[in-house]
Amino acid sequence: MRHKYLSFTMALILQALDNGYRYGFEIMQATGLASGTIYPALRRLEDTLLIKSRWEKQSIAQAEQRPARKYYEVTKAGREVLAEARGRFKLLEQVSAPAETELTPLTEEA
């Protein structure tokens, strides 16, 4: 499946991850896709070893008294596939703003 071409949705999600959005929720907001789309896509990407997942540090979570979140990173293979997908989907090149700050409430309301 690694040789199978990515669909646009998967490429979008992969691009968002590459840009630095790591948590499921952030990807949701960055791409505008529904949670029911994103999480299965993340699982599929993880199955094909294009991304890998990790739990955030327990100390951080405990400090904030909430469960540890899972975050995702793009692997080297994922970066290659993404490069190929960018060649096909010209639109992806426009989605390249790196995540610098956390999303603010303003984006939510809009």
Added chain:
Amino acid sequence: MREHKRSPWLWLLRFISLIVPRRLRADWRQEWEAELQWRASQLAEWQMLNAKNKLSLLWHGAGAFMDALWLQPKRWEDELVQDIRFAARMLRRAPGYTAVAVLALALGIGVNTAILSVVNGFVLRPLPIEKPAELVIAHWGGNRDTQVWGRISWPNYMDLREQNKSFADMCAWIGTPAAISAGESRGAGDSERAEVGWGELVSGNYFDVMGVRPLLGRGFLPEEGRTLNTHPVVVLGYSWWQRRFQADPAIVGKTIYLNGQPFTVTGVMPESFLGSEFYLRKAFWVPLMMAEKFGRGTAWKTDRAKALVKLYGRLQPGLTMAQAETDLNLVAGGLAQLYPRENAGSKIQLTSELGGRYEEATWVLRYGGWLALCIAGLVLLLACANVANLMLARAATRAREIGIRLAIGAGRGRIVRQLLTESVMLAAVGGALGWALAHGGAAVIQTTIPPVPYPISIDFSPDGDVLKWMVVMSLLTGVIFGLAPALLASRTDLVAVIKGMATGRRRRWNPRGALVVAQVTISIVVLICAGLFVRSLGQASKTDPGFRSENLVVMMITPGLLAYDGEASLRFYRELLRRLESRPGVRMAALATELPLLDSRQSRGPIVREGESDPRPNQGFMSECSMVTPGYFDTARTRLVLGRDFTDRDDAAAPRVIIVNQEFARRFYGSEQNTLGKRFRFAQQTSPGDLMEIIGIAQDGRYKTLYEAPQTYMFLPVYQHPYTDMALLISAQSAAVLPSVVETARREIAQLDARLPVGGLMMAEENLALAFWGPRVAAGMASTFGALALILATMGLYSVMTYAVSQRTSEIGLRMALGASLRDVSRLIISQGMRMVLIGIALGLAGALALTRALSGLLLGIGATDPLTFIGVTIALVAIALLACWIPARRAARVDPLVALRQE
């Protein structure tokens, strides 16, 4: 933060997480809850946790459902792998139980697969050609002779082929024997001697329509199939090429001799191609235009009334058989109008090759095949009951383990699924073993095919289709015998089990006992069938076939292939008989056109008694007959009840005479005394010289099969009714001289005409082999089934009795302590066992009475409710069951009461 614990989206997640595979559930929940909680706390921080945002969080939570759905396949395969590994471990831990179960299943599945491959070989396996399903047979039925149903005349074939709009192409063929030799037979050297082979005369496009390519060389060119006697070419069959021409790779282009005429070999067919008939391996194919060299003359090419060939064809793509049939019948109707004399009332019926085959296979084969499958299915059910019983016993010992699993949260469905996996695994292993057994079984059945003078070639070995059926059957078997025990086992009483008490779950009926009753019922039915078939074989041996086969040698002589006509053949035969009778070792010799019990086919008629007038067309009575030389009755030892045999003086110049059998006499003249001296004729032969006088009455016999109803039969003197191809019968002085008699006969024939091939040699019992094949195979198979059934049922009964005894050990100890004697205890156990057996026997007898009706057509000389068989089988089964109950009972009685009591 604590209030979020009661948030609606958390409840939603909890709810959805139920369908997430257990292994992934914790992580999954944490991931989702973490995300939603984080978002919620973020919003709360910004004081934006209003109703709208809460709703959107809930909405996001609903997306978890899609995620959970996506994870489902993982659960199935996850748990399946778990189940399989656990099942394998459990089965390994109880090797005895596993071995017995696998063996029982292997026997049941193996037997079924063997029967299935036999039926497959006959009825289901398609011809080894390209797209065999498309091949269609056209039967041409006239208003006259039903014996040529299926054959069509050449001019009609040509017209059909040209005028139809529904066939891609049609071809014509007809089977023919021929004397084949590599060189022209000059001397009497064995290597030059011709051998009789079976082949086909075919139209020029035959190989194209059949869709088969030659292994060597080529098929036929169009011009070779157009004009009479211009292109003597031949294509050889693989096995003939191997055997008689030593697989000569340079055979193409060489000349071989068919019926003494030179033919050029143009190609060799591959091994898989048999010919037009699925059960006969043809040796050669020759263009129909050369038919004259095979004794057919040339009139057939233009005579529209002479039905000669059979038709195969391929439909055009997209057309159904019904449409093609209508089209052909339109053409036939047109032909009937143009040629009313020959074609009036003719119509065409189409069948697929497979469908036609089913019709042609004799009734006994078809019916017997399906019947065997049913009985084999019963044996499989028996094996299933056995294994189900074993599983129930096992489940009882595993009650503790199951109880614990239930206690820690395994669902009942999970337990059932796991137990089913075990049973399917057992069935799979049993099936694999059964596959090997089936190969052996099919091979055994293949060896029982008797020697017949035709090149029969049916492959009974299991192939891919049979494998598919076997896999399905194994899986179904696993589910069938596993389901009930699994369901029963998973209903364990948790408290009782964990406390270590016996699984004393009281049911109104004992499932294991019910299974034993079922087993006994099935075995009685199978054993009765076996008994009936064995007795039938015994009766068959006692049936008088109307001749004696001891010291009898039979060979087929076919001078017709060498273009002898009737007169020349008779001269040849007279001389041959004269020479043979003076040779040492020969008691008597004679010739006949039909051999009894070898599917006699000649018939004449309709019979018209002296003084009566011809019956109306299509009415009147035909009788089977054979043409014989004088001395036939003494040679074959067929008794002449009244009157005399033919003599050499009953030749063409003398008045016509005839000998009939007792049934004929009874039918036409009331009694045998009445018949002698009476005269009759065949319809449409109205000159006074055609009246034949009955000079002798022969004993009744069997002429076609052992199963037939009494038939009329006539013996005509061949010197008055010339015939070319006949069978030579020699009655030898003793069994010891049989081989030398065969040699003598061959020598004499060769001395008279060295080119003449001799075939179809059968000695003594071989003459009866074909007729007895049916009863023998039936008895053999039924006995095998019966033995299997008996073994399985006894095993089942024994294991249940042993278990019952072990359950009641403490009770027995108590009884013995209170003064019960050994005999009392034994009687107690035995009566418990025999109660089940007797119920089973009663049910089984009732079932057998109802079901054996189906066998009545296949039984010889006994009825389907033969009391001897029923009673005999019952007694045998009761005796064996008593033994199976008695052994555990004895063991129970030897229990030390103190030990037994202490077990409480």
